[in-house]
Amino acid sequence: METKPPGYDEYLRMYMEMVSFAKEELKRRATSPVHVPREKIDREFAGHNWVLLVDPRIGFNSRIIRFWINGFPPGEAENKWQFMGHRHTVEAVIYVLKGYGYSIIDGVRYDWEPGDFLCVPVFAWHRHINLSNEDMVYVASTTGPLSMGIGVAIYEDERFPEYWVFAQKDTNEKKSLIPGAVEIPDAQRGIPEGIDPKEYAGSTAAKIYFDQLTFAEREEQARRGGKVLVKGKDLKFEKTPMGWVAPVVDPKLGFYVKVMSTCVAEIEPGKRSGAHRHLYEEVNHILAGEGYSIIEDKRYQWKKGDTLSIPVFSWHQHFSTGKEPARILVHTGRPAMENIGLMITQQGEVAD
């Protein structure tokens, strides 16, 4: 009689866990929430000034994007920032709903008002200052779940220095009143003293390794050269098979983003968007209008202030049924999936 080697059943179980993952994931997706009505914000915003709308920690099948609404009171002191603000190893796109003021991002001031977008690049020091006499309110999408999943989510906040990982207390940032106002690093700085690249001329392995040593400096230079602010008045809607779309934040538009992209879709009353599905997750926030969406086989009725979390590879199509055009703020994880070579988009019905 054949005997199993030690640990056979355990190995078989772990292997079958991988084989069955995709089908199990379909079941998890089918039972995770999709629609977040505006009433959740109405109920929870007061008192917290922060409501998580889409997050894996509250049951959503989202692995890349976190989406929330946030508010802070007028005045610089209220946010308790002194000099640096904070930074995080996640990308963030902010859409201003209420209030006006400015943000300092990597040492540069950007003035904003309702309808504007800010793209905070990964690990850029930033702080927001509300100059209006009402709360500043914004919705923000970040790539926090992805960074946490791969074990590199670092949030450094000047108010909590005990949690800093890289920001030493004696850095130039600490001396400056402007977060990020330190010199842009020299792309050669990653090569330690005592190593002369010329000694390795002709070595392909050494060339690959020197690229690795200087990667961070080159990326930081690229990051500081990326676009940050998009004024709402500059949105330009153009026709696509999915309907009228204004691209906002995209690596193809000169923003330093590798994971997330943002656009705004507009659907005239009585019209529909196209239908499609794709191997990236998407969060929709209704900025104006009302209507419904068909996501896979279910219908979700929505209005201004509602949010939809569209699971990976589920067919979706939107229908505008209100009196004014529907406007949908769309955040996706498309660039991340393109970068890891796992992106498929299939077009169904075309927009009318």
Ligand SMILES: [Fe+2]
């Ligand atoms: Fe932030």
Ligand SMILES: [Fe+2]
């Ligand atoms: Fe989509």
